[in-house]
Amino acid sequence: MARTQGSHSDITGPRVREAALSLFARHGYASVSMRKIAAEVGVQAGALYNYTPDKQTLLFELMRAHMEELLAAWDAAAPPPEAGGQAALEAFTRFHIRFNTRRADAVFVSYMELRNLDPENFSIIEGLRRDYETRLEAILSRGVAEGRFAVTEPRIAAMALIAMLTGVNTWFRERGRLSLGQVEALYWDMVRRAVANQG
Amino acid sequence: MARTQGSHSDITGPRVREAALSLFARHGYASVSMRKIAAEVGVQAGALYNYTPDKQTLLFELMRAHMEELLAAWDAAAPPPEAGGQAALEAFTRFHIRFNTRRADAVFVSYMELRNLDPENFSIIEGLRRDYETRLEAILSRGVAEGRFAVTEPRIAAMALIAMLTGVNTWFRERGRLSLGQVEALYWDMVRRAVANQG
DNA sequence: CCTTGATCTGAACGGATGTTCAGATAAACC
DNA sequence: GGTTTATCTGAACATCCGTTCAGATCAAGG
Incomplete structure (x- = not known):
């Protein structure tokens, strides 16, 4: 196993992921060859296989890391449950815009390259995406229970709002x-x- | 020049475009080879070059046709200018959902494959997209002028609503x-x- | 200082890529 | 019915692809 000791691979690993993310976002997974990623890092193509078993796993790990960071960041930033639905919705809105604009490449890749994932990898990413939608859906349902939101289909409203944001x-x-x-x-x-009760 | 007379090429041309659109939507432009498109049509790869000068032009023409049909369909479906902004906005909302769900492949390709377009082709498609956004922006501005909408940034609101829809x-x-x-x-x-004046 | 082990190179592999084209095919026209 | 013309085949082209691997390199540990 590589990368078990404090050599310069601790530097190269992240550099491979950064180069891959940037190139995948700009040109698309299928259009970016391992040789182009290697050139961006300043290395030959074969060396990349010290950091990923194959190209597919490299893509999957980028997407999984992004989705898990997204969920963890929101769980850390979310207001406590005793806060009202309105406050939670504002926090979610601002969080989503802030987080996503700072990671435009990862957001882009995680959405556009879904169809280049193997079926098993796809359903894992899809599951993480559903988890995130469920966070917003719960906020909307809370607001409805409080009588402050008028939302008849919280799941669909959650997807609509996320698409807009x-x-x-x-x-x-x-x-x-x-x-x-x-x-x-x-x-x-x-x-x-869009979700307020009195309008 | 091909296709000037009533031979079966009048049939094969559309079949090439249909196969390409379907395959591009499912697997992505870069992952679909000319040989796979040809196989879907039931022909050898070389025969495709009777219908398109190259693969790039095939993609571009699919996207251009879609965007122009979208604009034409809306211009045909839009209420007359003397109709209120509210009626126009409802018509736009329903039109956009109906049109786009019936052409899911074309919508998908026209959004996801933008980065696979040559620069000149890209700016043409981008221009058509801007035209469509401008249609909605004008509706929002009309509603603001009527005092029915509260929208401080009509362009951004237009993009937000289109993304949601x-x-x-x-x-x-x-x-x-x-x-x-x-x-x-x-x-x-x-x-x-989301755009109403009293909330 | 020598060994160990991680890292990288450079070449090689089988196969797929977009595109071209000479020649075969077959349908439409006079 | 013979000719024209559009269409298609099948092979070829140069190039690129993901991945593997033997051997070179080089920093760290004993």
């Missing part, structure tokens, strides 16, 4: 006209009204 | 629990409230 990535640029805080406020306004 | 494609299935009409109603409810 993830869409920020297609146009947001760090140095654009609007700051991240302004974008969060704009979207939170739409989210709040 | 297109997300239907990721989960909607023809024979699922909800009919297309019910889905339209659910999303129209969220769209209406």
Whole structure:
């Protein structure tokens, strides 16, 4: 087994993943060869196999790591259960925009390359995605129980809101006209009204 | 030039495009070889070059046709300008869901394969996409002028709503629990409230 | 200082890729 | 019915693919 001791592989491993993520996001998994990834790292193609058993696993591990970091980050940032549904929904909205815009490559790859996953790998990633949707669905249901939200189909509303929020990535640029805080406020306004009880 | 007379090429041309669209949607442009498309049509790979100059043009024409049909279909379905912004927004919402769910493959390809387009082809498709967003932006601005919508950033709201509506494609299935009409109603409810003036 | 073991190179493998083209095929026209 | 013309085949092309592996390299540990 490689990487068991403190050699420079502890550096090269992350560099392989970074190069792969960046290239997969820009050109697509199928269009990026192991030789191109190796060239980006400054190494020959064969050396990559010290860090991944094959190309498919490299893709899968990138996606799995991203989804698990997403879930862990939200679980760490979520308000306590005694907070109201409204507060939780605002926190979720702002969290999702902030987290996803900082990891645009990983978000992009985790969505676009699903069909290049082996069936077993696909269902694992799909399961993690469902877990994330379920977090939002629970918030919406809580708000309905409190009488503050009017949402007849919480699961579908959760998917709709996540799609809307993830869409920020297609146009947001760090140095654009609007700051991240302004974008969060704009979207939170739409989210709040979309599910509010009195409208 | 091929296809100038009434031979069976008038049949084969569309069959090539259908096979390519279906395969591109399922496996991705880069993963689908000309030989696989040819096999789906029941022909050898070389024969495809009677219908497209190369693989890139085949992809581009699929995307261009889809975007132009989308714009034409909306322009034909849009309420007259004297109709209110609210009526136009409802029409847009229902149109977008209906049109996109019936052409899931084309929608999928036109979004996922953008990075596999040559730069010139990319900017043409991007322009058509902007045209479509502008249609919705104009509706939102009209509603604001009428005092019925509260939208401070119509362009961003348009992109947000389109992202939400297109997300239907990721989960909607023809024979699922909800009919297309019910889905339209659910999303129209969220769209209406997200931009409504009084909330 | 010598051994150990992780890491990398460079070549090789079988196969797939987009595209071209000479020649076969067959349908449409005069 | 013979000719034209569109269409298709089947082979060939140069190139790239993921992956393997014997041997070189080189830093660390005893």
